[in-house]
Amino acid sequence: MGQQTIVIKLGTSVLTAGDIHLNKPRMVELVRQCATLKQQGHQIVLVSSGAVAAGRSQLAQPVGDSISEKQMLAAIGQGQLIHLWQSLFALYDIPVAQMLLTRADVEHRERYLTARDTLTQLLKHQVIPIINENDAVATSEIKVGDNDNLSAMVAILANANKLVLLTDQVGLFTADPRTNPQAELIAQVHKIDDELRALAGDSGTSLGTGGMATKLQAADIAQRAGIETVIAKGSEADIVLKIMSKEALSTTFMRFDAPLEGRKKWLLSAPKSTGTVIIDNGACLAIARQGASLLAKGVVGVSGSFVRGDLITVTDSQGQVIAKGLCGFSERELDTIKGCHSLDIASALGYKASSVVIHRDDMVLL
Ligand code: GLU
Numbered sequence: 592m593g594q595q596t597i598v599i600k601l602g603t604s605v606l607t608a609g610d611i612h613l614n615k616p617r618m619v620e621l622v623r624q625c626a627t628l629k630q631q632g633h634q635i636v637l638v639s640s641g642a643v644a645a646g647r648s649q650l651a652q653p654v655g656d657s658i659s660e661k662q663m664l665a666a667i668g669q670g671q672l673i674h675l676w677q678s679l680f681a682l683y684d685i686p687v688a689q690m691l692l693t694r695a696d697v698e699h700r701e702r703y704l705t706a707r708d709t710l711t712q713l714l715k716h717q718v719i720p721i722i723n724e725n726d727a728v729a730t731s732e733i734k735v736g737d738n739d740n741l742s743a744m745v746a747i748l749a750n751a752n753k754l755v756l757l758t759d760q761v762g763l764f765t766a767d768p769r770t771n772p773q774a775e776l777i778a779q780v781h782k783i784d785d786e787l788r789a790l791a792g793d794s795g796t797s798l799g800t801g802g803m804a805t806k807l808q809a810a811d812i813a814q815r816a817g818i819e820t821v822i823a824k825g826s827e828a829d830i831v832l833k834i835m836s837k838e839a840l841s842t843t844f845m846r847f848d849a850p851l852e853g854r855k856k857w858l859l860s861a862p863k864s865t866g867t868v869i870i871d872n873g874a875c876l877a878i879a880r881q882g883a884s885l886l887a888k889g890v891v892g893v894s895g896s897f898v899r900g901d902l903i904t905v906t907d908s909q910g911q912v913i914a915k916g917l918c919g920f921s922e923r924e925l926d927t928i929k930g931c932h933s934l935d936i937a938s939a940l941g942y943k944a945s946s947v948v949i950h951r952d953d954m955v956l957l
Contacts, residue, residue, distance in 0.1 A: 597754075598751045598754045601637060602759070615679075620828075622676075629719075647664050648668075689721055692723075693724060739805035754813045755820075756806050756810075759825065760824060761824045762776050762822045763776070763842040777842050815851060879956060884954070885905065899945075
């Protein structure tokens with residue numbers, strides 16, 4: 592592939608080299624690689640963690656791990672983080688921009704499109720956007736929570752070809768390589784299944800937020816959006832360049848052949864589901880095999896709290912997630928009309944309403 596847009600996610604463990612301070616030699620190394628890629632015509636977006644770590648190392652007194660203390664640390668450290676990036680990229684005359692996002696910024700389609708337009712403009716003007724979660728203001732409802740998932744959202748926003756998750760591990764192994772010498776690196780993954788998720792377990796580091804589990808979530812979203820994801824070790828020399836020339840030891844999650852179109856990519860990336868609808872086997876088949884919309888007739892149960900237009904999760908009777916989509920009814924309405932034929936919805940509710948529960952254009956299969 593020729594020129595690509597590459598989103599590179601740098602975890603705290605990479606940026607601090609496992610220490611408590613931001614590690615400048617490590618950062619300058621990554622900057623050099625980004626500059627090389629830009630020279631080759633690629634577009635780069637960074638998703639940089641490290642604000643909390645930077646904030647912590649600036650305070651003389653020890654600070655705890657409560658949410659408000661971490662938010663304070665992020666507020667202190669984000670400035671230093673972006674300042675460092677800016678001064679390092681200036682060595683190569685590359686301008687950078689800061690974008691701080693939360694889930695709320697991509698949840699509403701209009702804000703999502705605005706963030707996308709800003710990113711597109713930055714890339715068009717040869718600027719490297721450096722993105723982090725807006726930790727200082729993010730409440731638990733609007734937080735993405737970890738930069739792995741954030742980077743998948745960003746990769747969709749940036750219409751990226753590749754998502755690179757740099758971490759302190761070479762990739763995903765068949766067992767924990769730190770405790771099991773027989774562990775083997777999994778070089779390629781076509782589809783993420785429960786077995787793989789079990790393997791990923793909770794192999795996190797104490798410095799950052801994510802672990803392999805959140806990396807798998809990110810790769811899963813990216814695959815469906817048609818974006819290849821690579822997990823690799825950030826401390827390895829020339830790692831990003833080696834990933835581009837396919838010489839890196841890493842785990843690559845291949846992108847799906849039939850990526851979703853724009854609106855569905857947004858559905859996949861952004862909103863948090865606020866409710867669940869359980870459907871019968873007939874409806875499962877109609878949705879999955881025939882690409883049909885979800886009708887009230889197939890609904891057997893409803894839970895959670897949502898209004899018309901909210902994103903909900905669709906499961907089968909065993910609780911297996913089938914799809915996500917924007918619901919045409921509130922949970923109270925849906926509870927009233929479940930099992931109804933479409934023609935009987937108006938009389939059941941006492942007013943005219945949507946004829947489908949989730950239109951197929953507003954639904955992504957999972
Ligand atoms: N946003 C956090 C920070 O800048 C990092 C979150 C993460 O590592 O996933 O420190």
